[in-house]
Amino acid sequence: MVMGDLPVETEVLVLGAGPGGYAAAFRAADLGLDVTLVSDEQRLGGVCLLRGCIPSKALLHLAELSFSAGEAAELGLTLGSPEWDLERVRGWKDDVVGRLSDGLAKLCERRGIQLIQGRGRFAGPNRLLLSDSEYSSIQFRHAIVATGSLPVVPPGLDVRPGGRVMTSTGALELADTPERLLVVGGGYVGLELGSVYAALGSRVTLVEMADRLLGGADTDLLEPLRARLDELFEDIRAQTRIEGADEGDDAVRVTLQGPDGSDEQTFERVLLAAGRRPNTDELALDEAGIETDEDGFIPVDAERRTNVPSIFAIGDLTGGMQLAHKAMHEGKVAAEVIAGRPAAFDARAVPAVIYTDPQVVWCGLTEAGAKARDRAVDIARFPWHASGRALTMGASKGLTKLVLERDTGRVLGLGAVGRGAEALVSEAVLAVEMGALAEDLALMIHPHPSLAETIGEAAERFFGMPTHLAPD
Numbered sequence: 444m445v446m447g448d449l450p451v452e453t454e455v456l457v458l459g460a461g462p463g464g465y466a467a468a469f470r471a472a473d474l475g476l477d478v479t480l481v482s483d484e485q486r487l488g489g490v491c492l493l494r495g496c497i498p499s500k501a502l503l504h505l506a507e508l509s510f511s512a513g514e515a516a517e518l519g520l521t522l523g524s525p526e527w528d529l530e531r532v533r534g535w536k537d538d539v540v541g542r543l544s545d546g547l548a549k550l551c552e553r554r555g556i557q558l559i560q561g562r563g564r565f566a567g568p569n570r571l572l573l574s575d576s577e578y579s580s581i582q583f584r585h586a587i588v589a590t591g592s593l594p595v596v597p598p599g600l601d602v603r604p605g606g607r608v609m610t611s612t613g614a615l616e617l618a619d620t621p622e623r624l625l626v627v628g629g630g631y632v633g634l635e636l637g638s639v640y641a642a643l644g645s646r647v648t649l650v651e652m653a654d655r656l657l658g659g660a661d662t663d664l665l666e667p668l669r670a671r672l673d674e675l676f677e678d679i680r681a682q683t684r685i686e687g688a689d690e691g692d693d694a695v696r697v698t699l700q701g702p703d704g705s706d707e708q709t710f711e712r713v714l715l716a717a718g719r720r721p722n723t724d725e726l727a728l729d730e731a732g733i734e735t736d737e738d739g740f741i742p743v744d745a746e747r748r749t750n751v752p753s754i755f756a757i758g759d760l761t762g763g764m765q766l767a768h769k770a771m772h773e774g775k776v777a778a779e780v781i782a783g784r785p786a787a788f789d790a791r792a793v794p795a796v797i798y799t800d801p802q803v804v805w806c807g808l809t810e811a812g813a814k815a816r817d818r819a820v821d822i823a824r825f826p827w828h829a830s831g832r833a834l835t836m837g838a839s840k841g842l843t844k845l846v847l848e849r850d851t852g853r854v855l856g857l858g859a860v861g862r863g864a865e866a867l868v869s870e871a872v873l874a875v876e877m878g879a880l881a882e883d884l885a886l887m888i889h890p891h892p893s894l895a896e897t898i899g900e901a902a903e904r905f906f907g908m909p910t911h912l913a914p915d
Contacts, residue, residue, distance in 0.1 A: 453479035456583035458563050461489020463758035463770030464589035470778035472554040479557040487547040491767040494612045501536045503798045506642035529617050565731035568751050585781045592719035592759035599687045607695045608713045621645050621711030627685050628716035629656035631797045641675040650683040661810045664803050664860040667840045721760035745787040747777040769793050792875035794868040802864040807856030807875040808846050819849040825901040829911040832892035838862040843897035852881040881905040
């Protein structure tokens with residue numbers, strides 16, 4: 444019998460090696476369970492590490508440095524015009540990804556996790572068949588499905604390797620700097636990668652089917668970002684969709700449909716960033732009896748268990764906020780449930796961070812969400828033009844806001860926009876999860892000068908006593 448004919452038996456099968464999958468595998472192994480991690484890729488990390496979160500943030504860091512170089516001249520420091528060496532940039536980006544992926548492989552080894560490369564499809568509630576693998580099948584007691592999501596490709600468009608119509612995967616390869624780039628989608632992927640290419644020198648046009656960008660964020664947080672994007676991008680068109688594309692050797696002829704009718708334009712490249720769908724097409728979920736909803740997502744309970752008691756699902760393919768840190772938390776919950784521990788996903792505040800310049804962040808209940816639920820709240824805002832730290836950073840157009848329960852002052856959510864706003868959201872998550880009051884944040888000693896002070900001063904404003912603003 445050759446190795447390919449050998450079945451594998453395991454206590455916990457984790458299918459998918461992205462942030463949710465490897466977090467689940469690591470936690471299950473730490474709890475003493477026998478774990479097998481299956482991935483259809485040679486390197487660990489999934490879309491987030493290999494083709495998403497990490498490489499995009501590496502490029503956004505360079506984009507921010509590029510923007511800062513131009514802004515520095517206004518402050519008296521002339522740095523000259525930035526010059527991009529795409530080959531060196533690609534090498535640095537790939538080195539970052541490689542180091543992190545290699546680290547994950549070493550952590551698997553140290554934990555005693557069996558790592559199998561191959562494609563899996565279910566053959567029952569306790570069996571997985573493997574292809575493109577040295578093993579034939581896996582018999583498991585419990586499974587955690589963490590195969591993530593895929594980009595949505597609008598009908599009539601074709602994405603092929605090396606083509607001019609690309610998803611985020613192609614965009615992150617930085618094959619060249621297109622003279623004109625069309626970005627389809629006004630969510631975080633489109634805005635972030637559009638900003639990278641604008642920094643590279645591309646003339647960027649962005650189209651969004653909805654009437655606004657970043658549908659999950661409050662509109663007042665979008666105002667400084669929209670003003671900045673209007674400077675960076677050649678055009679931003681809401682309520683506009685792509686009707687079709689004719690791809691040639693050197694360009695793509697695109698038909699756009701908007702409120703004023705249709706028109707045709709030519710772009711060197713088109714980036715599709717109009718959402719993601721669950722990556723379940725090849726899993727044969729029906730063979731295991733796993734139910735999906737009308738959009739293909741897998742419903743789960745608070746323990747992340749599907750309708751099949753032996754199988755759990757986490758991350759993007761379960762719907763909701765498609766964020767790596769949410770998937771990681773869900774993976775740990777599933778592992779603990781399998782180990783017999785009391786655990787459930789009951790987060791009150793999942794932080795969202797958009798790494799544009801300026802950054803936009805929020806967590807917990809938004810102002811728009813409160814209005815939709817007819818929730819009685821007060822909004823306490825602190826403008827960054829009154830922040831010493833923001834002024835020293837040239838970030839005076841930023842804003843920090845707290846969503847507070849009207850009767851009690853309990854912190855329900857936070858939103859912020861501005862350079863470095865990512866540093867604010869974790870304190871707010873803790874405040875929401877711990878049931879903190881505005882008084883707690885106001886009495887907390889924040890370092891001076893820092894952006895964190897804007898949280899304390901927003902809380903002070905709730906009581907009508909902000910230090911660096913006149914009383915309301």
